Amino acid sequence: MNAMLTVFVKEVKENLRDKRTVMSALLYGPLIGPIIFVMLMNTIITRELNKADQPLKIPVIGAQYAPNLIDALKQQGLQPQLAIADPEAAVRNQDADVVLRIPADFGTSWRKGETSQVEMVYDSSQRETGSSVDRLRRMLETYSRHQGAMRLVARGLSPTMMAPVSVDDRDQSTPQSRAGQLFSILPYFFVLTIFMGGMYLAIDLTAGERERQSLEPLFANPVPRWQVLLGKLGAICVFSLTSLLICVVGFGVCGRIIPAEKLGMTLSLGPAFALQVLLMMVPLVILLASLQTLVAAFAKSYREAQTYLSILMMVPALPSVLLSVLPIKVANWMYTVPLLGQQVGIAQLLRGEQVTTMQISTCMASGLVIAILATLVTAWVYRSERLAISV
Structure with missing residues (x-):
C-alpha cells in the first residue's frame, strides 16, 4: 500500500506542474x-x-385591402412594414421572419359575410422565427374571434353559439419543472467535465509514459502491478472529482445569474442539488478513469491515445441523446444503468422532483460494481509485459 500511495503522490505532484493538465482539469473542463x-x-x-x-x-x-384588420393588428402591437415583391424568397433568405399577405378580394368576401382569407408566409424550419409567427397568429385569431362575435350579435344571436365546447386548461407543470425541461442538457455537462478532468492525466500516465519509455523502469520495481495501477487511478480520480466539484459550484453560481424567472421558471441549483449530484457522479469518476486508462493502454503514443479517447468521449452523450429523442418514462431500473441513471436522476432534480435515497443508492451501487469490473479488466491488461514497450 505504501507503493500505491507513493505512485499516487508522485503522479499528482508531477501533473500539478503540467500546465496543460491543470488548465484542462481545473479550468477549461469544469468552467467552459x-x-x-x-x-x-x-x-x-x-x-x-x-x-x-x-x-x-x-x-x-395588400394592406390597403383590409384597413380595419390592419388597424386592429396595430392595436395589438403590429408595426406593418413595406410590402416586398417576393415574400417566399425573403423568408427563405431570412430577410423576414414572416410575411402577411392579404388578397385583393378580402373586402368583397368580408362584405358578403363570407370567410376572408389571409396568408402567413414563413419557414417553420427556422427556429428563430417561431415567436414572431406565434404572435402574428394570436393577433389574427383574436381579431377573428372578435369579429365573429360581432357578426352574431348583429344577427341577434349569442356569441356563445360560436363556442359549443369550452376548454379550461389546467397545466400541471411548475416553474421548476419547466426549467428542468429547458436545462435538460445539464447532466451531460457534468459527465463531460469528469471526462475532460481526467483525460489528459490518463493519457500521460499510460500512453505518455509508454512513449517516453518510463513505464518499463517503473514496472521493473518489485511492486505489484495492481498497486501501480491503483496509484495512477487515484491521481486521475482526484483530478476528475476536483473538476466535477468546480463545475457543480460553477453551475450553482450560474443558477443565480440566469434570469429564468422572467420566463416563469425557477432554477434551483443550491447545496442540496450539488450534494446529490456529487453522490450520483462518484461512481462515474472511478468508471471513466478506469475506461480512459484501459483505452490509453492500447495506444503506443500520446497522439494515438488522444484519438482513441476522443471516440470514447461520444459514449457519455448517448443517454442525453436517447432521452431527448425518445419519450421515455422514468423507471427505477434506469438507476441501475451507469450514465443513464445519472442522467435521469439529475433531470428529476432539475424538475424539482424527489429522488429517493434508494434511487441514489442504486445508482451508486450499480455504478461502483461496473467501475470495479472495469478496474479489474484494466489491471489484467496492466499485467502484460508488452504494455511497457512503445514499439
Whole structure:
C-alpha cells in the first residue's frame, strides 16, 4: 500500500506542474460548460423577452385591402412594414421572419359575410422565427374571434353559439419543472467535465509514459502491478472529482445569474442539488478513469491515445441523446444503468422532483460494481509485459 500511495503522490505532484493538465482539469473542463451555458441562456432569454416587448415588425402585402384588420393588428402591437415583391424568397433568405399577405378580394368576401382569407408566409424550419409567427397568429385569431362575435350579435344571436365546447386548461407543470425541461442538457455537462478532468492525466500516465519509455523502469520495481495501477487511478480520480466539484459550484453560481424567472421558471441549483449530484457522479469518476486508462493502454503514443479517447468521449452523450429523442418514462431500473441513471436522476432534480435515497443508492451501487469490473479488466491488461514497450 505504501507503493500505491507513493505512485499516487508522485503522479499528482508531477501533473500539478503540467500546465496543460491543470488548465484542462481545473479550468477549461469544469468552467467552459457554465460559461457557455450562461452566455447561451442569457442570449436566448434576452432575445425572446426583447421580441415580446417590442412591436412586431412584419411586411404586409395588400394592406390597403383590409384597413380595419390592419388597424386592429396595430392595436395589438403590429408595426406593418413595406410590402416586398417576393415574400417566399425573403423568408427563405431570412430577410423576414414572416410575411402577411392579404388578397385583393378580402373586402368583397368580408362584405358578403363570407370567410376572408389571409396568408402567413414563413419557414417553420427556422427556429428563430417561431415567436414572431406565434404572435402574428394570436393577433389574427383574436381579431377573428372578435369579429365573429360581432357578426352574431348583429344577427341577434349569442356569441356563445360560436363556442359549443369550452376548454379550461389546467397545466400541471411548475416553474421548476419547466426549467428542468429547458436545462435538460445539464447532466451531460457534468459527465463531460469528469471526462475532460481526467483525460489528459490518463493519457500521460499510460500512453505518455509508454512513449517516453518510463513505464518499463517503473514496472521493473518489485511492486505489484495492481498497486501501480491503483496509484495512477487515484491521481486521475482526484483530478476528475476536483473538476466535477468546480463545475457543480460553477453551475450553482450560474443558477443565480440566469434570469429564468422572467420566463416563469425557477432554477434551483443550491447545496442540496450539488450534494446529490456529487453522490450520483462518484461512481462515474472511478468508471471513466478506469475506461480512459484501459483505452490509453492500447495506444503506443500520446497522439494515438488522444484519438482513441476522443471516440470514447461520444459514449457519455448517448443517454442525453436517447432521452431527448425518445419519450421515455422514468423507471427505477434506469438507476441501475451507469450514465443513464445519472442522467435521469439529475433531470428529476432539475424538475424539482424527489429522488429517493434508494434511487441514489442504486445508482451508486450499480455504478461502483461496473467501475470495479472495469478496474479489474484494466489491471489484467496492466499485467502484460508488452504494455511497457512503445514499439
